[in-house]
Amino acid sequence: DTGVSQNPRHKITKRGQNVTFRCDPISEHNRLYWYRQTLGQGPEFLTYFQNEAQLEKSRLLSDRFSAERPKGSFSTLEIQRTEQGDSAMYLCASSPPRGGSGKTQYFGPGTRLLVL
């Protein structure tokens, strides 16, 4: 399977714990995006990487959230001291290098987080 993969697919944690999610984009894609989606809402942009550089970060991303893409391939999203309001689907997407920002994105299956 050469699509975008995310792990884990589901995570249940207690409030206050730290969690880390991983995204493996399509191999030749240099752009990687993280989104958050709550029930009944469209996805919300969190952050964007071009290769290993984090070029954009939403105001939604509090200081408890950090994302990395150390080698320009896979990315991790860490949430520290989780809160119940962090419960959501966390989506990763990647897109190929040609063209401007309006390129077709390929989405992963998401990681569904539940904070108890």
Added chain:
Amino acid sequence: KNEVEQSPQNLTAQEGEFITINCSYSVGISALHWLQQHPGGGIVSLFMLSSGKKKHGRLIATINIQEKHSSLHITASHPRDSAVYICAVATGNQFYFGTGTSLTVIP
């Protein structure tokens, strides 16, 4: 006010009907995407367009840049078209999403 507004929020149609979903946006964009999200969360990109019209099978997407409006049409709708359809716009390095239109096509 959201940067992207979709209508209707929910839509139920009989199999075979022609369906239109609308998207209006308030920001300058480089492109507009129509996405399909099935139960369980998987998202598939249907169209990316910056002008005019695109067609893929029974799906047609149009965009009017001056009016900041796009429509997604489904001809001869089928129960397998049942999904949430999301409009997203690209501006700079960010994407803004609508809340989606939940479509149910009844046999």
